[in-house]
Amino acid sequence: MKALQYRTIGAAPEVVEIETPEPGPGQVRLKVTAAGVCHSDSFIMSLPEDQYIYGLPLTLGHEGAGVVDKLGEGVTGVEVGTAVAVYGPQGCGRCYMCAQGKENYCERAAELGIAPPGLGSPGAMAEYMIVDDARHLVPLGDLDPVQNVSLTDAGLTPYHAIKGSLDKLVPGSVAVVIGAGGLGHVGIQILRAITPATVVALDLAEDKLELAKEVGAHHAFLSNDDAVEPVRALTGGRGVAAVFDFVGAQPTMELGAKMVAVAGDQVNVGVGSGTLPVGMLDRPYESSVRAPYWGYRHELFEVLNLARTGAVHVETEVFSLDDAPKAYEKLHDGTLRGRAVIVP
Structure with a gap:
């Protein structure tokens, strides 16, 4: 499958061919419908080698939406074909903060090596992505994934x-x-x-x-x-x-x-x-x-509900996966109107 990856410190991201991932036990594979471009991506790609901690190669994209494509062993509560948005700041699910849905402040994420998609684990700028737990999927319903994927960060x-x-x-x-x-x-x-x-x-x-x-x-x-x-x-x-x-x-x-x-x-x-x-x-x-960080899981439901009422929308410029590097160039130059969205 195609993916946009950051592969070399200080270099621009590249569109490459990589193996299509298979979901393991408890995991869900999505066929990606949209992925958002964010300043956080540019920030981590600007870090010098001694400060970069996100692993290489890194498939970018911490704003993701897709359709459930394949379920790993033991997955329940979600059906193949469901349109979903991905809650990005994923935690362990068991600590005190995670028990409240505040996985952005997980007490054990660093200890357990848990990283958000696109910010340490493979992200959404690919044809398929793996989500480690179905609880990180929020139903999109009839919301357009391209117009609303950025709400997973730029809204939340x-x-x-x-x-x-x-x-x-x-x-x-x-x-x-x-x-x-x-x-x-x-x-x-x-x-x-x-x-x-x-x-x-x-x-x-x-x-x-x-x-x-x-x-x-x-x-x-x-x-x-x-x-x-x-x-x-x-x-x-x-x-x-x-x-x-x-x-x-x-x-x-x-x-x-x-x-x-x-x-x-x-x-x-x-x-x-x-x-x-x-x-x-x-x-x-x-x-x-x-200095708050991202948002709580239940708040993503609330943001998407605001979008359903028409109270909130995202100005978007759409790019194909092949043209994704151009989106980052426009982001760097400050010429984007609103948010860039990559459609595989």
Whole structure:
């Protein structure tokens, strides 16, 4: 079968022919219908050899959807032919966090060598993929896999981040989204769908600010210090209830810190290398800095239900598996509108 693999440190991913996998006991094989392209892929492929821990060759793709194609021995609860999305941050299923469906925070994943598809184990950018346990499959029903596969990360990640601040996103509050790209434009829609907050988008690119307004942002400003005054003015000078930073670079984290209110949240979602000082005199009183990771298993059901109502959609550019390297080039160049999706 064909697969897109990262094979050499520092090189571009390659389309290669590899053996079609067979499901072992307890495993499920999917015929892949769609796979999403993510900045996290670019991040791990940019790591120097001494920091790269994901194994080579690595079949990319941690956003996956497919049709159940073959069941391993002992698999129950799922039928061949079922359209599903893959819950990516897979855990052991037995620890305290996994028992709550919070497998993204599995206490034993590192110890047991459990890694998400495309981020340490073979991912979805192939004609077929193996999923280790049927509990990681969420029914898609009549949702289009191509239009919705990115919700498994680009929807689930902002949804999880936003849910952690719901108690502060009350009527009259203001929420800021920094970075209106692949995750940010979905985050804007989620804020509009599940909170009454006024939503402000910040980005360096005018086209992404236009996209932000198209998908529901009440206000949009260029992401620099000139935005601080008008954003704080929207709050009567108090500061914003929550900043959701989908970039995570030093300038964006410092910008968010200038806007957050007393008891507000600064939520770092992006994989940039920015840091912030945290101390009694460094930040507004009782303000918090959080760095959530991906999302809970039950939250993926909720995100897909938002898509079913039409409240959330992903702007997508579609590429064939043969053209998948071009998708990563566009991602690197910042010329994607929304999210890229690979269709085998």
